[in-house]
Amino acid sequence: MCADINYKAQSDYVHRLNQLFGNKGSLHLDLACGTGPHIRYFIDNGYQCSGLDINQPMLDLAELRCPEADFMLQNMCEFKVEQPVDIITCFLYSIHYSDGVEKLKSCIASVYAALKQGGVFCFNAVEKNKINNCSIIRHTADYDNSHFVFSSGWNYCGSGEKQSLKLSIEKNTQQVTELWHDEHPMVAISFSELQQLLSPCFEVYMFEHDYDKILPLDARSGNAIFLCVKK
Template identity: 40%
Template sequence: MQNQANLYAELADYYDQFCAEVDYAGQCAFAVRVFEAFACSGGRNYLDLACGTGQHLQVMAQSGFVAEGLDNSAAMLAQARSRCPEARLLLCDLAAFDETQCYDLITCFLYSIHYSHPLAHFADTLKRAWQALKPGGVFIFNVVDANGARQQHSVVTRVQQGDAQLTFRSGWHYQGHGDVLDLRLSITRTGTGQSQTWHDHHVMTATTLSDLNTQLQLLGFDVTLLEHDYDRLTPWAGHSFNAIVVACKPVV
């Protein structure tokens, strides 16, 4: 049996199981180190873009930040509300939030910035992050360079749930031109003689680190690229195809 659905909405209850290997605490600790090294806005108001089930929100709130989250999935936000009830949650697309100088720190982990498609929406997301930051605030997110996504990159996670096994597959592919980065997702649930499969396809935005750097600088950001390593702050050497972006809004 196959179902075509938005997996993030239909299977939000399973999302944390599939992301069990994600080191949310490590990513948040990294964000705090970057914030302490780069920010000079004077506060700790925090927004997580594409916050999902609120894993980052919970950790950052425990680290002393006033946490807010944004996601376009009501099902995901319901999970986030249960995990972090004190957080303000916004239901909207990445390119649609409208805040002005509210936040000292904005993050967007798990390559979620690429969900902002087409390229005009991607640019709007960057612009809205600029507008939402206080002077001296920091925007941290991770990206993949389109040149590193020319081949299919797949990740498979298997989770046992009672008598059933859940298999989650995700992978992106870039054809080598244009701004379309395809992400294909599927979940298969097998057990008790039955099998169900859900499929989903997301069109994401492809960009290069060079083009992204230019976009951010044109907005006014001071940009630092770091290696995709949450254990340390290492300047990007220019060889890998993914990086962590630290975009700082200068104090005028």
């Protein structure tokens, strides 16, 4: 499902933001790291990395991809680190996996406690009020004599703090079609609410979701990159 994501461009972009806004340290932690694609590029950019995820099978794959990094099985909404770090990232909108606004607050508090002075927290997020339930991203891949169609789209009912990510996979093998549907519950939040949660502890900057250029967020945009510097 992630075949179209340019992890190198994302990681290089965050590295540039860290050079501009960070404390020049190189200890990095990736929250909800999955199989560690960002961590691979952070290591290649000179960081000493660790990754955290709630699923051990993801961490097993991350360890294979990034043997130089440390990995820990923890919930990002209540995690602790042995040693404070300089930069914390959370990508592919994974911060929305916090189960409700209270858990999101707890995630932000854990991040604050885990960062050194002047350290940065960088993540991407989607604005609940700008979700278009009809907008679906599709891509295809051919693998092992099968043709796959992957689809994903946000869904928000227009009120409350729950949204979901709807996913489907269609697999076609020699005219036999199989179809899987999944729906991930996620926290819904507006950018102004998110800014209010973060601003007591961080200087908050919001950028366009464009990994080629560092651009201030356009008020019409529904996707943003948040860069938060620990006060």
